[in-house]
Amino acid sequence: xxxxxxxxxxxxxxxxxxxxxxxxxxxxxxxxxxxxxxxxxxxxxxxxxxxxxxxxxxxxxxxxxxxxxxxxxxxxxxxxxxxxxxxxxxxxxxxxxxxxxxxxxxxxxxxxxxxxxxxxxxxxxxxxxxxxxxxxxxxxxxxxxxxxxxxxxxxxxxxxxxxxxxxxxxxxxxxxxxxxxxxxxxxxxxxxxxxxxxxxxxxxxxxxxxxxxxxxxxxxxxxxxxxxxxxxxxxxxxxxxxxxxxxxxxxxxxxxxxxxxxxxxxxxxxx
Numbered sequence: 001x002x003x004x005x006x007x008x009x010x011x012x013x014x015x016x017x018x019x020x021x022x023x024x025x026x027x028x029x030x031x032x033x034x035x036x037x038x039x040x041x042x043x044x045x046x047x048x049x050x051x052x053x054x055x056x057x058x059x060x061x062x063x064x065x066x067x068x069x070x071x072x073x074x075x076x077x078x079x080x081x082x083x084x085x086x087x088x089x090x091x092x093x094x095x096x097x098x099x100x101x102x103x104x105x106x107x108x109x110x111x112x113x114x115x116x117x118x119x120x121x122x123x124x125x126x127x128x129x130x131x132x133x134x135x136x137x138x139x140x141x142x143x144x145x146x147x148x149x150x151x152x153x154x155x156x157x158x159x160x161x162x163x164x165x166x167x168x169x170x171x172x173x174x175x176x177x178x179x180x181x182x183x184x185x186x187x188x189x190x191x192x193x194x195x196x197x198x199x200x201x202x203x204x205x206x207x208x209x210x211x212x213x214x215x216x217x218x219x220x221x222x223x224x225x226x227x228x229x230x231x232x233x234x235x236x237x238x239x240x241x242x243x244x245x246x247x248x249x250x251x252x253x254x255x256x257x258x259x260x261x262x263x264x265x266x267x268x269x270x271x
Contacts, residue, residue, distance in 0.1 A: 001047060001144070001148070002046070002047070002048065002122075002124055002125065002126050002144050002147065002207060003047070003048060003049045003050060003121075003122060004048065004049070004050045004051075004052065004119075004120060004121065004122060004125045004126065005043045005048045005050070005051045005052070005125065005126040005127065005128060005140075006051075006052045006054065006112075006113065006116045006120075006125060006126070006127050006128075007036075007039060007051060007052070007053055007054065007127070007128050007129075007130060008054045008103070008109055008112035008113070008127070008129065008130075009024070009026055009036075009053050009054055009055045009059060009062055009130060010054055010055055010056040010059060010102075010103040010104075010106065010112060011025075011106070012058075012106065013025035013256075015256055015257040015258065016028070016256070016257070016258055016261060023061070024059045024061050024062050025130075025256070026062060026130050027061065027062060027065055028261065029265075030133070030255060030261070030264050030265050030268055031264075031265045031268040031269045034065070035130060035133070035255055035264075036062070036130060037094075038133055038135070039128050039130050039133075040094055040097075042128070042134070042138055042139070042140050042141075043097075043126070043128065043140060044097075045138050045140075045141060046126070046138055046140040046141040046144055047141070047144065048097075048126060048140070049097065050097055050099065051097050051098050051099070052098075052099045052100075052101060052116045052119055053098055053099070053100050053101070054101050054102070054103050054112045054113075054115055054116065055100055055101075055102060055103070056102060056103055056104050056106075057102065057104055063100055065091075066091060066094060066095045066098060067095065068091075072084070072087075072088040072091070076088065099119060101115045101116055101119070102115070103115050106226070107221070107225070107226055107227055108221075108222075108224070108226025108227040108228055108229075109129075109226075109227075109228065109229045110216050110219060110226070110227030110228050110229040110231065110232055111216075111226070111227040113127065113208075113212070113213075113216060113229055114213060114216045114217065114227070117213045120210055120213075122210065123209060123210050124147060124153065124207055124208065124209055124210065125207070125208060125210065126140055126143075126144070126205075126206070126207055126208075127204075127205070127206040127207075127208055128140065128204060128205055128206075129204025129205075130204075130255075131204065131254060131255060131256030132203055132204035132205070132252065132253075132254065132255075132256075133252075133253040133254075133255050133264055133268075134156070134203070134205070134248060134250040134251065134252055134253070135250055135251050135253065135267070135268060135271060136249075136250045136251045136271065137248065137249045137250035137251075138250070139156055139203075139205050139248040139250050140205055142246065142248060142249070143156060143205060143207055143246050143248070144207065146181055146244055146246050147207045150177075150242065150244060151242075152242035152243065152244050153206070153207055153208055153209050153233075153236075153241065153242065153243045153244070154206070154207040154243070154244045154245075154246050155171075155184070155187075155202055155203075155205070155206050155207075155233075155243060155244070155245055155246065156202070156203040156204070156205035156206070156245075156246055156248050157171060157182070157200045157201065157202065157203065157245035157246055157247050157248070158200070158201050158203050158247065158248070158252055159199055159200060159201075159247070160199055160200075160201045161199070162193060162196070162199050163193065165190075165191055165192075165193055165196040165199060165201070166190050166191065166192060166193065166196075167190065168190065168201035168202060169187050169188070169189050169190070169201065169202035169230055170187070170188045170189075170190075170191050170196050170197060170198060170199070170200065170201055170202070171184050171185075171186075171187060171188075171197070171198055171200045171201075171202065171245045172184070172185045172186035172187070172188060172197035172198065173185060173197070173198055173200065173245065177244065179247075180246060180247040180248075180249075181244050181245070181246050181247070182200070182244065182245045182247075183242070183243070183244060183245075184237060184243040184244065184245050185237065186234060186237060187202060187230050187233055187234055187237075189228070189230055200245055200247070202230075203248070203252060205248070206229075208233075209236065209241065211236070211241075212229075212232050212233070212236060215231075215232035215235045215236060216229075216232050219231055219232060251267070253267055253268070
């Protein structure tokens with residue numbers, strides 16, 4: 001079973017400027033609920049017991065959101081509003097599950113993962129990228145089922161239009177397991193239309209092996225002077241580590257850009 005999840009939150013959120021010049025993008029409301037809470041609820045429903053947030057000093061407001069007890073207690077004492085009491089109880093439930101680690105230099109997702117090394121206990125863990133919301137069906141839960149069945153690492157996959165492959169990480173597939181699951185041969189970052197090995201794109205849900213930390217430690221910074229998680233995944237695949245691309249059945253929403261953020265609120269309001 002997968003009991004731990006990590007969520008990288010240290011990114012600057014430049015695609016959502018000017019909002020993110022003063023506010024953490026993960027706390028921006030999506031249909032009246034902070035975006036990060038959709039990710040937390042997905043984890044809880046999937047059976048995760050501990051969640052590690054990777055934040056930066058600039059995004060300490062995320063920690064304050066979960067540790068604002070005195071504010072809630074003073075308001076509840078004055079108003080005794082059932083809605084506020086319910087919200088506070090929900091925050092307390094989240095807080096019991098969360099640990100915070102810091103990534104103060106923007107050195108990529110691979111570096112963010114590496115910051116959690118000493119906290120990961122089991123052989124596999126879940127990683128969720130908060131810009132990617134998946135609603136209607138719990139993607140993490142279905143990925144954990146696939147992991148349990150095949151004892152393999154799993155990455156969420158979505159079919160994208162061939163004309164847009166250069167915007168995504170794209171899977172090169174080894175073989176088909178069933179209708180929704182494929183063994184991965186490689187992951188190609190933002191290929192050209194002509195060179196793309198498939199139209200199956202990487203989406204921000206990963207079940208990763210603990211041994212990935214040994215790869216990340218040895219990686220040299222790549223494009224943008226960042227440590228890329230994809231490079232570590234590729235290295236493990238070349239050593240015959242099993243990785244499965246899982247075509248999830250939920251609805252994908254990109255809430256990391258301004259257009260996507262607005263669209264996400266509209267789509268979730270219809271559910």
